[in-house]
Amino acid sequence: MKKNWWKILAALLLLYTILAGFLIPLKxxxxxxxxxxxNSGADFEVRAYCYNTHFSEVxxxxxxxxxxxxHIIKAKEVKAVGNLMADISFSLPQFLPNNKSHVATLIIDNKKDGYAILPSAIQINQIAFDTILPEENFEYVSSLDNELIxxxxxxxxxxxILYETIRNLFFHVPLWFGMLIIxxxxxxxxxxxLRNKNEIYDMKANAFxxxxxxxxxxxxxxxxxWARWTWGAWWSFDVKQNMSAIAMLIYIAYSVLRASFDDVEQRSRVSAVYNxxxxxxxxxxxxxxxxxxxxxxxxxxGNPGFGGEDLDDTxxxxxxxxxxxxxxxxxxxxQLTYRYLILKNKLIYNRNNKNRHKN
Amino acid sequence: MPMSIGNQILVLIKKEMVLEWRSKYAIGGIMLYVFSTVFIMYNGFIQIEPHVWNVLFWIVALFISVNALTKSFVSENTQRQLYYYTIAHPLAVIFSKIIYNCILLLILNILCFLVFGLIMGNPVKESGLFFMALTLGSCGLAITFTFISAIANKANNSATLIAILGFPLIIPILVSLIKISASALRLMTDTSVTTDIWTLLIIDVLLLAMTYLLFPFLWRD
Structure with missing residues (x-):
């Protein structure tokens, strides 16, 4: 038991990964x-289609x-339409900050789900141009810092773009990490x-x-x-996919190479070189x-890596x-594969010996 | 007096050339293969678009290299190889073969290009870039197949093994080559040609370095 603590750790961590990875809900x-x-100056209503919200319960x-x-504009009225939709009415000022058009971010919050953000949600066009900035009594909210739930x-x-597939991070990425280490x-x-010519090392290399x-x-x-959901196809001949597949083919060729030798010493040496x-x-x-x-x-x-807001503390x-x-x-x-290979070798060795005695 | 590795390489390259010259059937066979393939393709396509020409050319070049280079270790019997290793440094043996194969493959690919131009027309617009692709491609294919045939040499049915071991390595080389020659044919205005050239050079240098490091472990029996 003392020697095998890391196997228990592995099993527990994997169980934890699977349970936590699938059970923890999305924001x-x-x-x-x-x-x-x-356009600026308009009163308008917009319907927001939301994910994982519980509007009818709040x-x-x-x-x-x-x-x-x-410069933040508070909605005049928000009506829930079922759990996942909300009709939001805004009234916009006649003149936007700096007298320019802006792309605004939509923020929704409630007591049950917390807040949700849609960046670059709505383009607001400044329609009336004036050289003198008019004084307007429009009430902006100046900060949401302590406001949001x-x-x-x-x-x-x-x-x-990810939705629930964000959970694949716990399977796709660690598998490649693990593969590299292995x-x-x-x-x-x-x-x-190659340094010691010890058969055991060759069998271990093979197992790994x-x-x-x-x-x-x-x-x-x-x-x-993951690509099926985010890129639209199982296989889109992306350079990363192609090169990974080629790398796998190179390693599969390793098994083929091993299979085509009769002499054990030669097989070990050549496959070590190839590995x-x-x-x-x-x-x-x-x-x-x-x-x-x-x-x-x-x-x-040139794409950013997975990180920042994608990879939060949870x-x-x-x-x-x-x-x-x-x-x-x-x-x-x-390790199991290695033991299996040793047993197989012993079995073949014993059988050969038996045959020799018979003859 | 023991010769330096450089001299050994020169002598061994000369030996390879003499051997090739004495058995002209090898090159003759490859040229026959090129002629018949191009003839069949011409009869099949009649009108050949430049982008089809491009891909066909590199596929034919790939099979030329498979045919010409797989024999580099396999054709020589064990006793003669043993003899080489007693008189020459193993690195001299492998590098003489690599250099010889690069030259051989470059000549064969130029001949192949001439046959293509003769029968199917020559759509190459930027000859300099195309010949650079030809040179880099010949070297890449030659290094890969020489090293692979050194590995596969000891195994049973080594011809099949060369295909299995070599083709995954060849895919990135051929993909970059087809892109470079596509811009030599002005099929695409791609600004990443330098990237492709660098990729090819990186692959070539990597393969050479691995050959240098690993071949000394390979030849001994």
Whole structure:
């Protein structure tokens, strides 16, 4: 038991990842509004389509249009239409700040769901131009700093393009992390084999590579599921997808290479060389080439990486344990594979010996 | 007197050339393959668009390299290889083969380009860029297939193994090559040609470095 504490840790962390990753709800959010272009001075009503909100369960819903950090317009009236829709009426001033057109952010809050933001929701056009800024008694709200209701319950951030798929962060990303660590360990065993010619290192390298391939394929599959939702297709021949698939093919070729040798020493040596070679191509394929071209993947082709508001403290609370969990599970499976390979070798050895005695 | 590695490489390249010259059927066979493929394609397409020409050219170039280079280790028998290793440094053996294969493949690809131009017309607008793609491509394919055939050499049915090991490595090289030559054909006004050239150079240098580091472990039996 003392020796196997890390296996228990792995299982518990993985259980935690799956439970927390799927059970913690998303924050409420605004999906879109049915009107995105209005003129200054207008009184208008806009319908906001929201996500994960409970409008019919609360007494009061509040809404604001934020033009800039010190000019915020409070809604005249907010009517709930079911749980997920709200009709919001605003009356706009005749002259916007600086006498210019602005793109305003919509903010909604209530006591049950907390606040939700839709950036760049509505374009407000300044229609009347005047060289002299007229004095107008329009009441702006100057700050929402202590105004907005925040709900202190566990929840993942709502992103307009991700929705519930944000949970895939706990599976897709840690699988690739784990795969990299596992392939690195495998390469170190291959180097050790070339230095010491000890058969055990070769078998360990083989076991780790098998698990690495499994993780890579799972990473590709979870990536394709995510891409189906965010990019619109399972496989869109994005450079990141292509290069990952090629990297997997290079590692699958490792298994084929092993299968085509009869001599054990030769097989171990050549596959150790190939394994080091494969790892040295893995890094440019996954991390250099996708950065040089246009890619849809976060962190590549000029895209920002996953971070900032996407990765808040609740996300981190699940994300970091999930990396440890998947890596430890990988090492565990690799250990089992290694033991299986040893048993298989012994079995073949014994059978050969028996046959020899018979003859 | 022991020779330096540089001299050994020169002598071994000369040896490869003499061997190739004595058995002209290898190059003859490849040229026959190019002629018949181009002939079939011409009969099939009649009118060939530049972007089709571009892709067809590189596919034919790929199979030329498979045909020409897979033999580099496989064709020589074990005793003769053992003999080389007793008289020459292993790095001299592999680098002489790589340099020789680069030259051979460049010549074959230029011949292939001439056949294409003769039968299907020449849509290349920027010759300089196209020949740079040809040179870089020949080197990339030659280095990859030489190293792969050194690995596959020891295994059973090595020809199949070369395809399995080599093709994943070849995909990024060919994709960049097709993009570079597409801008040489003025099929697209892409500003990222330098990126493609850098990618090719990075791949080539990486493969050379890995060959330098790993081949000494590979040849010994």
């Amino acid at each position: 409420s959010g605004i999906e879109y509004v049915n009107k995105d272009n209005v 007494d009061e819903i509040r809404a604001w249009l934020k033009i800039d950090s010190s 925040t709900i202190n319950s566990l929840s993942f951030p709502y992103r307009n 392939f690195l360990v495998s390469m170190i065993y291959s180097i050790l084999y 590579t098998q698990v690495g391939i499994l993780f890579g394929i799972l990473g590709l599959v979870t990536g394709a599921v 080091i070679f494969a790892f040295s191509t893995l890094i440019p394929l996954l991390f250099v080439i996708p950065r040089l071209y246009d890619s849809l993947h976060p962190g590549n082709g 996300m981190r609370m699940v994300f970091y344990p999930s990396i440890i969990a998947w890596t430890l599970i990988g090492v565990w499976v690799a």
